[in-house]
Structure formats: C-alpha cells, structure tokens
Amino acid sequence: MKIMVAVKRVVDYAVKIRVKPDKSGVETSNVKMSMNPFCEIALEEALRIKEAGLASEVIAVSMGPAQCVDTLRTGLAMGADRAIHVDSPATLYPLSVAKLLKALVDVEKPGLLILGKQAIDDDCNQTGQMVAGLLKWPQGTFASKVVLDKEKQVATVEREVDGGLETLCLDLPAVITTDLRLNQPRYATLPNIMKAKSKVIKKVTSKELNVEIKSDLEVVEVHEPPKRKAGVMVSSVDELIDKLKNEAHVI
Ligand code: AMP
Numbered sequence: 001m002k003i004m005v006a007v008k009r010v011v012d013y014a015v016k017i018r019v020k021p022d023k024s025g026v027e028t029s030n031v032k033m034s035m036n037p038f039c040e041i042a043l044e045e046a047l048r049i050k051e052a053g054l055a056s057e058v059i060a061v062s063m064g065p066a067q068c069v070d071t072l073r074t075g076l077a078m079g080a081d082r083a084i085h086v087d088s089p090a091t092l093y094p095l096s097v098a099k100l101l102k103a104l105v106d107v108e109k110p111g112l113l114i115l116g117k118q119a120i121d122d123d124c125n126q127t128g129q130m131v132a133g134l135l136k137w138p139q140g141t142f143a144s145k146v147v148l149d150k151e152k153q154v155a156t157v158e159r160e161v162d163g164g165l166e167t168l169c170l171d172l173p174a175v176i177t178t179d180l181r182l183n184q185p186r187y188a189t190l191p192n193i194m195k196a197k198s199k200v201i202k203k204v205t206s207k208e209l210n211v212e213i214k215s216d217l218e219v220v221e222v223h224e225p226p227k228r229k230a231g232v233m234v235s236s237v238d239e240l241i242d243k244l245k246n247e248a249h250v251i
Helices: 037-051 068-078 094-108 127-135 190-196 237-246
Strands: 002-006 009-011 033-035 057-064 082-087 112-116 139-149 154-161 164-171 174-178 201-205
Touching (some): 002 037, 002 094, 033 037, 033 068, 037 112, 057 094, 068 190, 068 201, 094 112, 127 139, 154 174
Parallel strands (some): 002 112, 057 082, 139 174
Antiparallel strands (some): 009 033
C-alpha cells in the first residue's frame, strides 16, 4: 500500500508576520519558509506506518511555486521515498488543492492520504474534508492516534473532540488529517539530507492533471490586528475586581 502525504510550504511558525504595504496579503519575500507543522506530523505518521511494515511507499506532494521543491526535499530527507510537485504560480485555495490531490490520487492510487489538519498560514482547515468528499472516501480528521489493520484494510482513528476522545473505524482507502498530539516529527539527519538529494521529485502542472485552477475566493484586504495596549499593575485583588467591573465591564 502506498501512502500519499500533502505537505504545504508556509511562512515559518517562528517568523513575526508582516502585512504587505498594499494590504493585499502577508509578506513572503525574504521570509523564512518551512513545512507546515501539521504536515510534518502527517509525514511522520506515514513514515511510522511504513516502518511498521504496513506500507510500501510514502509519496510527499506539494502544490505551489517552484520553491515548494525545498519543502519536498525536507520531506525526502525525513524519509519519504519520492515526491511530486504540482507547479502552480497562482494562489491556491483549498478547493483547488483538493481537486489537484484527487487527480494525483487517481494516478497513484494510495491506500491512505494524510494531510495536516490545517495550514498555519491560511488556517482554513478545509482541504482534507474537501478531498475526502471529492474522492468519496471516509475521513478521520484531527487524528490523535492512528492504528492500521492491514488484513482487514481498516484504519482506527482516535480524534480529540470537545467531549473527550472519539474513535472511528475507516475502511481503506481513507483520508486522515493530523492533530498536534499524534506524534513528535523527527529531524532530518545529515546522511538522510545527503540521500534526499538523489531522490526523485516529479514535476507536473495542473493542466497535465486536467484541473482548472480558478479562484473561488477573493481576499479583499489583510490587516494587522490592533496593537495590544500596555498592561496596568494593580496593587490588590480588590482593585483588580473593581477595574474589571467598572472599567472593563467584563464581570
Ligand atoms: P488548509 O485546509 O489550507 O488549512 O490545509 C490543510 C492541509 O491541506 C495542509 O496541512 C496540507 O496537508 C494540505 N495542503 C493545503 N494546501 C496545500 C498545498 N498548497 N500543497 C500541499 N498540501 C496542501
């Protein structure tokens, strides 16, 4: 069984985000870009499933500009066997990514498609659900534990929901999206970084996959959040309660 993992290139989580002067979006030039943290978790889970002898190949895929190849190289250095880059200069929203993923799944026929639960740049949390809908595959979103039964062709997914833990049994093939507590992703070691240089990254275009990229959303304007006002030191609990009651009007 093959496992396909979608890895997105995003602004590194530690970078302080700056809005472009024309308010059309977030500044990404000369900014450190990295693999989306939830995608690292998705890839780690795929690698662990393969290392347990339950999968034969892990394929990392990424959609976007040419620099996505760097993200895929990181994925290959972590241990993915090969990678596919869907070259797209246009801004991709979740529905377009989901359509491209479906087209790749139709070609590669993986038994499992694993994605991050959300990308930390757009915080959409939509792509996994959309691609599961397009593929008509069962989905286990926000997975905090995944157990695969190769013989029964079933994935048992534990998910963190408001009331506690929910356990789902998914018939394979299935879509899983990963939550923070699923695993701790590995670092790429130097020998594996060297090995990754000779692994294959195939480039395809949306046209070759017969997917029309049209923008179904328009970003009207991006603003910085209002600056936080400086805090005030209070001398007693009574003063704090008084301020919360009479100044902030929150209690
Ligand atoms: P989102 O729905 O945008 O929050 O993204 C959820 C997940 O979809 C991400 O964690 C990735 O696994 C996948 N994804 C979204 N956009 C891309 C992309 N451009 N390339 C690869 N994977 C993506």
